[in-house]
Amino acid sequence: MAIKILGIETSCDETAAGVVLDGRTLLSNVISSQADLHSPHGGVVPEVASRQHVRDMVPVLEQAAADSGLGLEDMDAIAVTYGPGLAGSLITGVNAAKAIAYSLGIPLIGVNHLEGHIYASWLAKADLENDPGFPLACLVASGGHTDLLLMEGHGRYKLVGHTRDDAAGEAFDKAARILGLGFPGGPEIQRVSEGATGDETLPRAWIRDSHDFSFSGLKTALLHMAQDRGIYPTLEDGVDQTKLVRELAAAFQESVVDVVSAKMVEMAAKYRVKGLVLGGGVTANARLREEIVKRSPLPVIIPPPVLCTDNGAMIAACGYFMYQRGEETAMDIDVEPGLPLG
Ligand code: KG4
Ligand code: ZN
Secondary structure (H helix, E strand, O other): OOOEEEEEEOOOOEEEEEEEEOOOEEEEEEEEEOHHHHHHHOOOOHHHHHHHHHHHHHHHHHHHHHHHOOOHHHOOEEEEEEEOOOHHHHHHHHHHHHHHHHHHOOOEEEEEHHHHHHHHHHHHHHHOOOOOOOOEEEEEEOOOOEEEEEEEEOOEEEEEEEEOOOOHHHHHHHHHHHOOOOOOHHHHHHHHHOOOOOOOOOOOOOOOOOOOEOOHHHHHHHHHHHHHOOOOOOOOOOOOHHHHHHHHHHHHHHHHHHHHHHHHHHHHHHOOOOEEEEEOHHHHOHHHHHHHHHHOOOOEEOOOHHHHOOOOHHHHHHHHHHHHOOOOOOOOOOOOOOOOOO
8 A cells, every 4th residue: 555645844935735655656745935925025034934834834734635635534644844944934834743643643754854855856756767776966955055965875864065154045045135136036046047148257166175065255256246337236327237137147157056066976976876866946946957967977866846945745755765664753843943964
């Protein structure tokens, strides 16, 4: 009998739930984004996020169950993100998961959000004819993390590189703010970059002999360039804002893409892995996906963009493999806003 897991994700500003069969087959994936709510503030406001999760949780759960063609009572376990993330946001999802697991008498499985991003690839692997097997090189690039991990087996990770300052997604969001674009910044930067001629360039922070990243210098370089060219903080007379924003956004995107793809491919070779796995909101970026595939001699597993950004299905997929290992979580589990991986 196939194992059915409901995954719940509320670590930031998406209220999300999904149902997955045997860790690989997606039955439903419902995501209620709060982007419009936070957009006027240029970033996520934690208390606003928690309270919106409280409103959206039950409708999202009902929709996830309805879309899957199953009832909550058909689930074998409930998986939920318990960290890392915003404490108030995490609490809403964890409490909902506890209530369902308790009332149905089924296991609760606390999932690390970063590990969930990696397991989005198991949903994508259904399309892959030849599963490369372990070890894998994993990139988790999101609003709060830019981690390179060696995955030696299910649930076994070594952190081999991370950002020393801003996360890649955070850098995209800050760059978008400098350029007067909307929130979240990543999709906006990607959108306006299309059609750029590439006649502007920004520096790359290589941090030689290390798998670590740094993005804050790039953000400062962009800020200085925007000031010098007369588009920040106010637009100077006679400046073609549309063209400059397009070129600077593209220059920023190329700088991030170049460093991240080079470091990931380098790390994969050093650790003699069998394949590469991408996860996290930034890996929805079309240029980053294209560049890693182009540079890697090994198979690259990339979930569709909707499974790269936060979702409940990835939590269910990860929860399945924990369930198989008997990793049930105690009912008195607390949230862990700073939970590490590896
Ligand atoms: O994984 P995620 O949905 O939430 C966190 O766990 O943080 O990642 C959100 C981040 C945001 O910073 C957003 O700007 C970025 O992912 N992002 C992108 C793209 N789509 C989302 N960055 C670059 N290009 C994109 N297409
Ligand atoms: Zn995430």
